[in-house]
Amino acid sequence: MTELSGPDWDAVRRDYVAGVIDVEEIAARHGITKNQIDYYRAKACWPKRRPGANRPVGLDIIRRMIRLIDIQVAALEETMRKAGSMSATEIRTLETMTKTIDRLIAMDVTESGKRARQEQKPDPELEAIRERLVNRIQALETE
Structure with a gap:
């Protein structure tokens, strides 16, 4: 923005x-205030924002x-092959990550259900990957 042209x-x-x-970053990038954007947006009847359009969701x-x-x-399997064992901390980290994925899948199903007003099952591809991870973790724990 230049002082003369706007x-x-x-x-x-x-x-x-x-x-x-x-919006604050847009304002800073273009050398204007958030209030100016809000005023001009209302005056020019801009379409609604698409928040997070390029961000991954769900x-x-x-x-x-x-x-x-x-x-x-x-990486842990490779470490285990070289060292011969896995630490308790690494096992707990894997368990925590697996529990987090379970929660995220449950949250996604809940949100999808709310939007569609019907119960939906998790993506079969995700379930297959999750099952593979669980099996690998169990195999690592037994070694």
Whole structure:
């Protein structure tokens, strides 16, 4: 923004409608205030924001966490092959991550059920990965 020309309201509008960054950050990026954005938005009748349009949500987050846990399990397996055992701390970490995934899946099913007003089952792909992780953890604990 220059003092003489003012902000590029088309660019401000694109950032606002995309919903990827906070309004405060948009204001700072374009050298204006949040109140100016609110005023101009109302005056120009901009469409509603799509908050988090480019952020992973729901099952995407769960899938990412499962992949991370799968990587962690593989790293622990490699460590166990080299060292011959796994520490209690590492076992507790895996248990905690598995419980977290269970909670996230339950939360997603609950939210989906609220939105659809019907009971939904978790994604079969996620359940298969989860079962594989549980089996791997159990195998590591017995070794």
